[in-house]
Amino acid sequence: MTTTNAREAWQEWHEQRVASVSRPYGPLALTGTHWLSDHPDGHIEALPGVWTAEGDQVVLRATAEDRLTVDGKPLDGEVRLGPDGPPEGARVARGGRRLPVLRREGLWAVRDFDPDSAARRAFAGIKVHDHDERWVRSGLFRPYARDRTVEVPHADGQRRGLGLAGELAFTLEGDEHTLQVAVEDDGSLWAVLADATSGKDSYRFRFLRPPAPAEDGTVTVDLNRTLLPPCAFADHFLCPFPPPGNTLPFALRAGELSRLDG
DSSP states (O other), X not given: OOHHHHHHHHHHHHHHHHHHXXXXXXXGGEEEEEEGGGOTTSOXXXXXSEEEEETTEEEEEEOGGGOOEETTEEOOEEEEEOOOSSGGGOSEEETTEEOOEEEETTEEEEEEEOTTOHHHHHEEEEEEOOOOGGGEEEEEEXXXXXXXXXXXXXXXXXXXXXXXXXEEEEEETTEEEEEEEEEOTTSOEEEEEBOTTBTTTBOSOEEEOOOXXXXXXXXXXXXXXXXXXXXXXXTTOOOBOOOTTXXXXXXXXXXXXXXXXX
């Protein structure tokens, strides 16, 4: 790919990122993550209805006055819910809000996505470095003999396990650097990383999602596509912090830096 084509592809990627973040039920719309264990009586101040965890399901009880809908129909009674996928497809809604159910490490929560959130209304874009071919490196994925789990802090202050499948190596100015990475269901890689700019010129940590490696483990590492995590857009996400060894010793002046508000 020529430099011009690479820059155009990066520009398209950046525009798609802004569109995805700012979509009606994107990360800017998340106004709350409510753990049911914090509400043993089932009453959540910010939400109508009564939400209780019962084994492998959440039971929601509501009356017509609560103005909740399930699968597009008004709820007046009881419904049993399992984990939802993307918020756009959440079974429970209240007007334009979507209330997806989440399960994490055996605990249940309800999230509140509101297209009219203050963060979404204030959003003015993503501050990002321009594309620089110097940050496109040849990498090598080295899988572990068996997957590992390390405990790391998360954005909500809790420590949870982070699954890791191997390390991603690349060379910059003659020095090899490695990142511990997970492997996604589609074979692509995912790293949580920090660098010398983190918490200063850029958000306190960022994500990198290289494509699936070739059979020999080679993969392009495009640091121009370093991402802000969801918690950079709303405080109610549970983003993991970088695992030990994933703080790069140089200033990564590439990729996304911070959210811009108008």
